[in-house]
Amino acid sequence: MVTLSVDASKIEIAAGTNLLAACLQNDIYVPNLCYIEGMDHPPASCRLCFVEIEGKDAPVPACTVEVRHDMAVRTDTPGVRRLQKTALQLLLSVHDVDCKNCPANRNCALQDMAKFLKIALKSKHLDLFLKKSKIDLGHPFLEYYPNRCVLCGRCIYVCRAQQAHTQLTFAKRGFDTVIGFFGNPQSSPPSCDTCRACAEACPVAALLPKP
Amino acid sequence: MNFVLDAQEKSLLEQIKTKLPEIGNDRSKLIPVLQLIQAKLAYLPAEAIHVVAAHLDISPSEVYGVATFYNQFRFHPPGKNAVKVCLGTACHVKGGDIILENFERKLEIKEGETTADREFSVDRVACVGCCALAPVIVVGETVHGHMQPSKVEGLVLRARIEKEKQEREKQQK
16 A cells, blocks of 8 residues: 555555556546546547646646655646646537537547636637538447547547457548448448447547447 | 448459458558558558458548548549659649640549549659650559540540440450
């Protein structure tokens, strides 16, 4: 066991625990999107879970750090919040903010974090940049909405954990990046029809089972 | 759009299949294998993606993900008239994007794609080195300078008429 301080509270937790997991388990909320408990190598791609650690010059993503004894962590400094707000605004600038028609409405990671960080869902100073295709029906069992997707990679991670041969992948590059599928109904394993792990892992309802 | 492999492509793909065991089935061989296929077939057909996936024992999705990341791989066969529209600085300023749009509308395909009859493919390139002729396109090996929308029309029409003529001559023989 190690003891560390996070903001005003002292936390006692098993050595080797992920710092982000340690915070969340102790009811200290740190915004996050791409982290899933138990990940060996968190991708740290959402750039949201920044914290300040005493002795480090710049904020670091909490999901990439293991707890150490006597660590002093701060989760709510202006520097941290500024990074988190910018990261979320950038995510929202490529997100089709159409909450009324979205099944994730009121149960959406982006809405929750925007409320927590006190930023608007529609940015004033960033242009909205959407992909041309609204929906991809290429997968035999899934609907994919590229403009809802935040490319956190959770679906790919859980698919890889379930299936030896993952059906999902990042395809293309840069602003064109999408979650891609390749194959035909015969090439997907039969369990794909009932698995649903990827759709359940999606924080923004970009992947939905076909009705 | 999925293209049906012609007989020659099928035999090339079979040839490649026999060569694959020499290369080995380590994951790190994914890009070299894709490069080999593209060198032989000039593009990566869907069938080839499945062949590679089976050979390396990874999912076709993963092969597709890697292949789409790199600009060097294409998924449409080059057309008989491979149109390359220059969008370098000079051509861009002189309206190269309008020329590209004209081709896309006239041929009903998007850049990087090929018409269903494989007669035309349209790609964008960055500077072919004769900026004084901007906007420039290259069809096959031939450079066409000072392009205009009307010239796009003419080029496509001429190629189609020539093809018809050839077919008629073939029938007469």
